[in-house]
Structures are given as C-alpha cells and as structure tokens.
Amino acid sequence: MHISLEGRNAIITGSTKGIGLAAAKGLAAAGGSVVVNGRTQEAVDEAVMAVRKMAPDAGIRGVAADLGTAEGCQALVDAIPECDILVNNVGIFGPEDFFDVPDSEWQRFFDINVMSGVRLSRAYLPGMEKRNWGRVVFLSSESGLNIPTEMIHYGFTKTAVLSVARGLAKRMSATGVTVNSVLPGPTLSDGVGAMLKESAEKRGVSMEQVGQEFVRKMRPSSIIQRIASVEEVANMIVYACSEQASATTGAALRVEGGIVDSIA
Template sequence: MDLQLQSKTAFISGSTQGIGYAIARQLLSEGATVIINGRNQAKIEDALQKLRQEIPQAEVSGIAADFSNIEQVNALIDALPQVDILINNVGVFELKAFTEITDEQWLSIFEINVMSSIRLSRALFPKMMERGWGRVLFISSESGVNIPENMIHYGMTKTALLSISNGLSKLTKNTQVTVNSILGGPTYSDGVAEAVSQIAQAQQLSEEQMKELIIQNTNQTSLLQRFIAPSEIANMAVYLCSPLASATNGAITRVDGGVLTTL
C-alpha cells in the first residue's frame, strides 16, 4: 500500500533507538524525509549510519537536543525546517515506589515526557494550520490509563499526553490537520531490553525466560502474551501520519496487545 508520504517531512523526538527509531525507518521506507533526534550527536550519527544502511535512498538527518534542557530545545526548534509531521515520542521511565519519588524527580519526568510535546507542538502546530495540512502524533502508553503502582509518575505523564492531544485536535476543525495518540502496550524497546537483561542476569535466567515471567506476572491480561515489537507500534504510527488516515482525528488508537480490559 502506498501511504502517499513521498513529499512529507517528519520530525520525531527521541528517535535514535526503540519506537522512535522504528517509526523513522518506516517513514523513510515510505519515501518521507525524516529528521531524527537524540540527546547527543554521537547517538544521532550511529542511528543515521544504521538507517542509511537499511534504506540506501533515505533522506534523513538529525538534530541533537536533550529535552531536559530548555536552551537545547529552543535551539532545536529554531533549526527545524518546515515540518509536515510531528511525532512526540521522547520519554523516560523508571521503576520507583511512590513515597520515594522526590519533587525534583516529578518535575524532571514531567519536563521531558510532557513539556517536550507541548513545546514542539506549540512551535509546529500553528504552521501546519496555516498551510492547511499536517499530522501531530503523541506516543502515549496503556500506562496512562492503567497506572502502574511502581511508576505512578510515568503513568501521570502518559495520561497528560492524552489530554494535550485531545485538546489540540479540537482546534483542527475543517482542516486537513489531524492530532492523534497511540496507546502502546508493553514494548520491547532498547530501554526495556536493557532492564530485562540486567534482571535476568541477577536472577540467573535467560532473557527469554525473564521476558515470559514478566508478561505472566505483570501483564496477565495481554492477549498477545508477549512483548510488542517497536515495529508494530511504528506500523500504526506511520499510517496515522499518512494522508490515508484523513478521517482519523482526535483518536486514541490502541496498539497494546489487548492488555487494557476496557472497551
């Protein structure tokens, strides 16, 4: 299927690995021009090299910015060319008991996971509206609906993204600009893979055994009964960014593997 993205330019925050990288690769395979982002230039160069090897015809570049640093974020926004597609993907997570999360940690995770999307959308969304076409996509999580007891601060940020997305979509009436969210489920991103590997080593188990235990113990409602691959999230993201998804606006699209039990 031709997703009609050959003339579009996309920016993806947090895209040197994991879901963001998978979305970049899928967009490039559809002929879009893509600007990736990472915290430092070394990460960007590694990702660019991989993408160009995988997709030789790729029109891809990168801009470094740490979303915990407002000066770097402002510099990134100033450096961006015209962007047709904004994917708010950058995010951090950690396992932590509620009583141990300090004020500084609450503010830090909100700054990266939520304010990143607010600042980028505030800069790019009005220009899309002026041109009459655009796509804004928020990568949220089922954790924003079913808040994890050991990551309440992370779940809060993912709920916030749903609110921002919903509100922005109401500003797009009678245009070809759409704003949507994806509710991803337990995904085997690079960060998750690293954590699983460390836990597996500590418990003297293989990574596959550890993955199965995690799904059985913490995601019992999963219909997939496995982790989701980043490419499976990317498939939905790239469709929602395409002209073919013109009638999908203000939506929360689930790619959660059936983890959520709500209708």
C-alpha cells in the first residue's frame, strides 16, 4: 500500500518532539505539506529543520503558539486559516496523587489536552466539509480506557478526547471527513527516553531492559512487553490521515501493544 498525501495540507499540534514530530515527518514523507507547532519559536525552528531534513521536497511551515489557551489556538488559525488534515496531538502528562492535584491543575490539563482539539476542530472542520474531504485525528491514550491511579487527572482528559472524536465523527457523517482517535501506550518519547537513559546509566544496563521492566511493572497486561517507538505510533496516524482510510471513522485505533485486555 502506497500512501500519498500530495496536495494535502496538514497541521500537527505539539509537534516539536516525540509522537508529534514523528507524525510530522511521516506525513511530510508521504508528500503532504506540514505545519509544525510548538510553544516557542526556537523549538519550532528546530523541528522544521528536522522534518525538512527527512523530506526536503515537502512544504514545511512552523507556527509558535501556546494551544493551552483560546488566544493561542486563534493565533494558529489566523496564521493557517485552512487545512485538510488536523492532528490534535498536543498534550501533557505527569504522575500526581489525586488528593494532591488542585483545581488549577485539572483545568490546565483539560485546556491543553481537550480544549485545544475542540477549538481547532471547530475552526477547521467547516472548511473540510465544504471541500468534501478532511482528516482529523485526536491523540488519546490507553490511559483513557485503563485510568491510571497515579494520573487520574490525565486519564480523564484522554477519555474525554475519545468522546469528542466519536461525537465529531458522527457529526461529520456523509461529508467525506473522517474523525478518529489514536491510542498509544508507553512510548519512547523524548521525556520517557531521558528517564530510561538516566535509570539505565545508574544501573549499568541497557535502555531496552529498563523499558521492558517498566512495562512489565506498570502495564503488565502488555502483549508486546516493551515500549513502542514514536514511529510505530506515527505510522497509525499517517494511515488514519490517508485516502486509504476513507472508511475508517469514529474509531479508537489502538497502538498500545495490547495493554487493553479487550477483543473490541
């Protein structure tokens, strides 16, 4: 199967590192014009160079905007008024006991992880509908199904994302626009990689071993029994954005290594 996104314009939020950057590279490699987003101009410029290095012929732009605010989302829309593909990837996470999380932190997680996708989908979906083609992908998580006790405030936002995506898919019925969620499990992003590297160096073992131990302890139901790469998650995102995925909508596409113990 050859995926071509020639002539398609894609926005990937929170794409200066990790899964977002891998998705930007994957979409650009498939021929799409890509907009990279992050909070600082320096991070955005570095990501643009990284994507351009992989796909030198692709059209690549960068927009620095804090999508955790309504003003930041509007700044992105003002800079890029239309797109064919929207990947709502931006998000934050962090373990903290439920009884230690103040209202302000619940609100911050909700604004970044949920409302950024709500605001941008509201801005871009009408144009997709008029053009009779569009792809919207929300980054959820296996934590949206298996709520982690150490990150309840995070898990709840990822459950909310699933609801928004499913509802929007139904709202866009028969329009040529698809809306899906992608659910990663533990993934070797920059932050996780730094954590594993520090632990591996202290113990004198490989990162692979530390990663396997982490999965077996924290996500013992994993079938692959390892951490996924950002590229493995990005592959699913690219597919969901493709022409070939035209009959895939309203779906929760799992790339979590079989952690969720369900056949459906």
